[in-house]
Amino acid sequence: MTDVTLSGIHKRFGAVHAVRGVDLAIPDGEFTVLVGPSGCGKSTLLRIIAGLEEADAGTVAIGGQVVNHLPPRERNVAMVFQNYALYPHMKVYDNIAFGLRARKVAESEIGERVKRAAGMLSIGNLLDRLPRQLSGGQRQRVAIGRAIVRDARLFLFDEPLSNLDAQLRDDMRSEIKRLHRDLSTTMIYVTHDQIEAMTLADRIVLLRDGRIEQMGAPLDLFERPATRFVAGFLGSPAMNFVPARLSADASVVEVDAAMLAVPAGRRASLAGRGASAVVLGLRPEHMRRFADGEQREGVVRLGVTIELIQPTGSRTYATFRLAGVPVVAELQAHDVNRPNERLDLGVDMNRAVLIDPATDRVL
Amino acid sequence: MTQTTTSSTERLVAGRGIGGFGERHFKYTVLAPAIFILLLIGLFPLVYSLIVSFQRVTMMSADTSFAGFANYAKLFADARLWESLLHTAIFAAIALPLELVLGLAMAQLFLERMPGRQVFVALLVLPTVISPIVAGANWRLMFDHRFGPINQVIGWFMGEPTPILWIINPLTVYPAILICEVWQWTPFMFLILLAALSNVDKSLTEAAEIDGASQWRIFTRIVLPAIWPVMAIAILIRGLDLVRLFDIVWSLTRGGPGTMTETISYYTYVQGFSQFEISYTAAMAFLVVALLTVIVTLALKRMGIAR
Numbered sequence: 001m002t003d004v005t006l007s008g009i010h011k012r013f014g015a016v017h018a019v020r021g022v023d024l025a026i027p028d029g030e031f032t033v034l035v036g037p038s039g040c041g042k043s044t045l046l047r048i049i050a051g052l053e054e055a056d057a058g059t060v061a062i063g064g065q066v067v068n069h070l071p072p073r074e075r076n077v078a079m080v081f082q083n084y085a086l087y088p089h090m091k092v093y094d095n096i097a098f099g100l101r102a103r104k105v106a107e108s109e110i111g112e113r114v115k116r117a118a119g120m121l122s123i124g125n126l127l128d129r130l131p132r133q134l135s136g137g138q139r140q141r142v143a144i145g146r147a148i149v150r151d152a153r154l155f156l157f158d159e160p161l162s163n164l165d166a167q168l169r170d171d172m173r174s175e176i177k178r179l180h181r182d183l184s185t186t187m188i189y190v191t192h193d194q195i196e197a198m199t200l201a202d203r204i205v206l207l208r209d210g211r212i213e214q215m216g217a218p219l220d221l222f223e224r225p226a227t228r229f230v231a232g233f234l235g236s237p238a239m240n241f242v243p244a245r246l247s248a249d250a251s252v253v254e255v256d257a258a259m260l261a262v263p264a265g266r267r268a269s270l271a272g273r274g275a276s277a278v279v280l281g282l283r284p285e286h287m288r289r290f291a292d293g294e295q296r297e298g299v300v301r302l303g304v305t306i307e308l309i310q311p312t313g314s315r316t317y318a319t320f321r322l323a324g325v326p327v328v329a330e331l332q333a334h335d336v337n338r339p340n341e342r343l344d345l346g347v348d349m350n351r352a353v354l355i356d357p358a359t360d361r362v363l
Numbered sequence: 364m365t366q367t368t369t370s371s372t373e374r375l376v377a378g379r380g381i382g383g384f385g386e387r388h389f390k391y392t393v394l395a396p397a398i399f400i401l402l403l404i405g406l407f408p409l410v411y412s413l414i415v416s417f418q419r420v421t422m423m424s425a426d427t428s429f430a431g432f433a434n435y436a437k438l439f440a441d442a443r444l445w446e447s448l449l450h451t452a453i454f455a456a457i458a459l460p461l462e463l464v465l466g467l468a469m470a471q472l473f474l475e476r477m478p479g480r481q482v483f484v485a486l487l488v489l490p491t492v493i494s495p496i497v498a499g500a501n502w503r504l505m506f507d508h509r510f511g512p513i514n515q516v517i518g519w520f521m522g523e524p525t526p527i528l529w530i531i532n533p534l535t536v537y538p539a540i541l542i543c544e545v546w547q548w549t550p551f552m553f554l555i556l557l558a559a560l561s562n563v564d565k566s567l568t569e570a571a572e573i574d575g576a577s578q579w580r581i582f583t584r585i586v587l588p589a590i591w592p593v594m595a596i597a598i599l600i601r602g603l604d605l606v607r608l609f610d611i612v613w614s615l616t617r618g619g620p621g622t623m624t625e626t627i628s629y630y631t632y633v634q635g636f637s638q639f640e641i642s643y644t645a646a647m648a649f650l651v652v653a654l655l656t657v658i659v660t661l662a663l664k665r666m667g668i669a670r
Binding site for chain 1: 564566567569570571572573574575576577580584585588589
């Protein structure tokens with residue numbers, strides 16, 4: 001059983017307060033992704049779990065045992081570094097075997113385990129090479145091999161894919177996911193890439209300025225963000241934020257001259273605020289070309305003039321202005337053909353997010 | 364003005380006819396003076412002393428007749444020469460590992476950030492900055508058996524005056540020279556190794572730590588191989604310097620007592636500039652050149668830094 005419990009973790013680097021009170025419980029076998037913009041404290045948190053940094057306050061427990069004062073080598077965790085950190089003068093085999101040799105495993109068993117790990121990652125033919133003779137993707141595999149060969153109770157990944165090109169990154173992402181399925185070891189993965197976070201995680205922990213902004217299953221976070229920051233961080237292209245006014249009875253959101261009706265089911269929870277300023281959050285994929293005669297509960301019609309078109313092949317991103325801010329809609333490839341085209345969009349108000357501009361919290 | 368110069372240069376470069384040099388030969392024309400001077404000051408003395416080593420030149424007679432290998436044959440019969448080689452080897456064999464280990468330990472110590480680090484590093488490097496002759500002269504005073512502070516301090520601990528004859532007593536003369544040598548050149552090792560150590564990728568040692576390696580294992584398996592290319596060069600430079608050890612010996616002991624601390628460089632100097640055996644000294648110099656060439660070649664091969 002390797003659950004990880006962090007409570008009240010603080011870390012300062014001089015004047016910088018990098019981690020400001022993080023409480024987090026990670027159950028056994030879960031794939032947790034720590035995600036957030038650079039400088040949010042996610043890597044520091046990971047290094048504190050690994051034992052490479054010491055927390056100024058709070059406790060770290062791995063498998064029920066408080067490990068604050070244990071050096072990294074006694075925590076029995078494995079870590080994959082962003083720059084791979086392969087030992088440059090050792091062949092791939094020796095790189096993978098290093099941890100086992102340090103733990104005095106018999107050489108015959110080392111041979112077996114290295115071969116098994118290499119087999120899992122299809123790097124069996126590279127064992128005699130030096131790291132500098134490998135490509136980026138191969139190095140990454142070796143680094144992962146070095147981690148899995150030890151049967152560590154906890155795997156830590158520190159932005160392992162950020163040095164790879166896009167294609168390789170997609171491949172390795174699936175590979176890491178498969179690895180987790182096969183090993184079912186507890187894994188903690190740090191990234192700034194929200195797509196990696198969404199695709200890999202059982203649970204996403206979104207960090208901001210050293211605090212947890214929100215955590216939960218990927219789709220929960222995506223569909224029910226608690227704050228404007230979460231709403232804007234997850235999703236690509238990002239959510240559009242438009243200044244708007246909510247009517248006193250919460251029946252209508254007023255943007256520019258347009259009146260967008262709030263679905264009846266949502267009015268109750270929004271009423272009682274009185275007429276107030278709100279920020280309307282619209283995801284690009286929740287707008288589409290309005291078909292004549294279409295009538296669907298909560299979808300409202302909005303006439304716009306397209307300023308910019310960005311076809312990606314399967315979809316086309318169309319930019320228009322609403323209340324003075326550029327808004328991106330994700331349409332079908334041929335929905336719009338040229339700039340300055342007038343277009344009626346159907347906006348799905350069931351999925352729209354309303355944010356209190358004073359607190360940045362989602363209403 | 365500038366324009367005129369440029370255009371005339373262009374014409375010179377472009378003009379294939381001028382002096383028979385085309386554009387392609389222009390670079391050789393420009394390089395020629397430098398190469399000539401280099402050969403003159405580098406190669407000429409070497410060749411000249413090689414020639415002299417086959418003659419019978421002394422201060423008394425400029426006998427330039429061909430002597431064959433007479434001088435070289437004499438080398439092999441010269442016991443004092445072989446002893447001086449042995450002394451040199453002893454100095455190198457003790458001083459080099461000492462400087463290396465001390466320098467490495469100090470570098471490791473100063474790797475951590477600490478207040479006043481820069482001041483300490485600057486102070487520690489001072490011995491290397493001063494001239495070896497000055498260092499030797501200073502240490503001669505330090506070792507003085509009546510007025511030297513070293514005997515003074517030892518005296519405090521012993522409770523009575525202890526007039527150790529540092530540079531006269533055969534038992535203490537080697538330690539005295541070695542102390543001076545190590546004092547002066549450990550900072551050199553320290554500085555180079557400090558630079559090498561601070562360049563070691565921190566994620567490597569962190570990865571090894573997580574892999575479960577002990578501090579010692581990390582140092583020997585990860586850090587040492589990482590700094591080896593730099594360390595090998597430092598060892599080579601210091602090694603060659605030690606083979607040529609002269610100034611400290613000259614200022615501390617003049618090779619004494621007797622010829623006990625004569626190094627090969629010092630003995631060569633004695634032959635050349637007290638005995639004025641010009642041809643014999645030239646032969647001796649060539650022996651040293653041959654010796655160093657062998658050492659350097661072997662070292663480069665073994666250390667794998669020639670690649």
